[in-house]
């Protein structure tokens with residue numbers, strides 16, 4: 001049996017529900033986090049908790065449980081679902097209140113939802129060995145992509161466009177013609193000069209926890225990183241390209257808008273970063 005956690009209770013997945021006037025459901029007035037679970041352990045646990053607290057703070061949603069309490073609940077959820085390899089999803093909304101755009105006048109309890117699912121890391125490994133295709137789409141999102149809200153409609157449409165084009169991910173392009181990030185991943189290239197390039201982490205992208213870890217891995221081997229937006233053209237001509245996220249780690253990109261990247265095979269630097277990341281995890 002699959003279990004979910006809602007507001008203090010572990011419930012059979014199919015019976016777990018929230019109120020129709022939950023502000024997450026009504027307004028996307030909610031934040032979320034996703035942890036990868038490997039061999040029973042949360043990867044980058046602290047980084048994701050730090051970001052969760054920051055997202056809540058930016059939206060002035062009170063932190064409803066301590067980090068230790070959440071870790072305890074997550075551990076129990078994984079145990080009940082017998083998951084050692086997979087992911088944990090956490091959503092916290094501002095809570096339930098009569099529908100009105102402004103914050104509820106009287107304080108309400110935030111809603112907490114936790115689910116988890118099993119993931120086949122071997123399938124992800126096989127995909128990483130082949131590399132994936134991405135396409136570019138216009139970035140249609142709001143001005144605070146650094147806050148991890150459940151307001152994901154542009155990301156949903158971007159991912160769907162990628163799938164309809166036979167690709168795995170969509171890289172979003174801002175009004176200046178520069179790639180910001182993927183619909184659920186951060187975007188990277190290695191230039192012909194051997195520089196790692198990824199978009200600066202301002203309000204225009206999600207500050208990926210895996211992205212931050214790659215900065216550390218790169219630093220360890222003395223690799224320089226340029227934090228700036230790059231154009232699709234620059235990406236087509238790159239020596240290597242890849243994407244990062246908690247659940248896909250470091251995944252080589254071998255085609256962008258049907259342009260083969262270099263010889264169309266995963267790049268060596270990309271693969272060594274993937275290994276370094278998974279080795280440290």
Ligand code: PMP
Nearest residue numbers: 184185186206208209210245246
């Ligand atoms: N960008 C977006 C838009 C995302 O949704 C994600 C996945 N949470 C990422 C980047 C990657 O972030 P992380 O490495 O923390 O999973």
